[in-house]
Amino acid sequence: MEKEISRRDRKKRQVLTTLVDVTMKLFMEKGFSETTIAEIASAADIGTGTFYNYFHSKEDVLRYVLTKNLDETKDSLEELIRSSMSPPEKISQILLTIGKIFKENQQLFNLCNRHLSLMGPPHGTEFKDILVAMIQEGRINGDFRNDIPIEMITELFMGLIKSALTSHSKIPFEENLNYKLKLFMDGLLTK
Structure with a gap:
């Protein structure tokens, strides 16, 4: 049975949610650099000091939102891993889900790329570890080729998403990603 959340904790969660929502809205409307902490506090109807009770800087808000999104993505991927799909189906679904x-x-990721000094991916090696486990499973099952280094497969896999997001092609994103997925899988699958 889940412990009942105190009124104070509910209020803290509500302030955090409002603060994050208001901040991201201002970042999207005005831009990151043009948005001040005083404006964020005013729009969230809190004092500037209250902002600092939750975050040390505007960058901390971006990190918080990015981490929250990545945690949700990781949960979806872990559920996919536990599914009864074959390794090729899992790899395909992972790419489509991440894409x-x-x-x-995309706006959030663009803000993070421009304004955060990320030393490597913000999610650490977790996504790569998930992908490596699926590739190894596919190799054991005889689905995937063994003659391509896993590092090359994971690098190419992550490059597919970036390539689809930054494509100047007139082909819609999902269709673009599906074409690239087919080419990737054709090269990975055993014949």
């Missing part, structure tokens, strides 16, 4: 999430949150 969809990147597309839906």
